[in-house]
Amino acid sequence: EAQVTQNPRYLITVTGKKLTVTCSQNMNHEYMSWYRQDPGLGLRQIYYSMNVEVTDKGDVPEGYKVSRKEKRNFPLILESPSPNQTSLYFCASSHIGGTEAFFGQGTRLTVV
């Protein structure tokens, strides 16, 4: 089954404690991206990757890092999480940039 898998689904952490949210896709897609979704602000892109070792900033990259060492994986790293990063996060992949994206099930992150 074609899918984008994120882990964990739920995470509560404390300010400043580094964390990683993993994302994996099994569709051999070149393009992967991370979004955050907040009430009243909609979906906003954090980072994207057009292929292995190629990443770039989206609209809201501050406080986040990403890496793309393998085609199927695109982890999101929060080096020093803060409460304003409490949000619902989605990973997505698509064949190439600008085409229909397939989303993971989401990771609800709470930073206290």
Place this chain on the structure above:
Amino acid sequence: EDQVTQSPEALRLQEGESSSLNCSYTVSGLRGLFWYRQDPGKGPEFLFTLYSAGEEKEKERLKATLTKKESFLHITAPKPEDSATYLCAVVGNAGNMLTFGGGTRLMVKP
């Protein structure tokens, strides 16, 4: 800068009561307009891609149309299981990022 505005923000319908959701967009050269459905606590699920004015796509009770300035998602004889948030997104010639609208939350009462 690409912009997408969806209206209404929320829509309550009775089962069987047809209606339309609007997506107005501003983009420098439209490469594609996408409709997604999102259920609470889940990731958006892809519905349609439209590429040029005049294009239409259908899936069950849903029909998406596109003009040069807006897209409509028509829902014919909706059922309670159609209740969800519907998201619209565009991508322009200038880049490859999807820009999303705020969504329309649809509630269909039996």
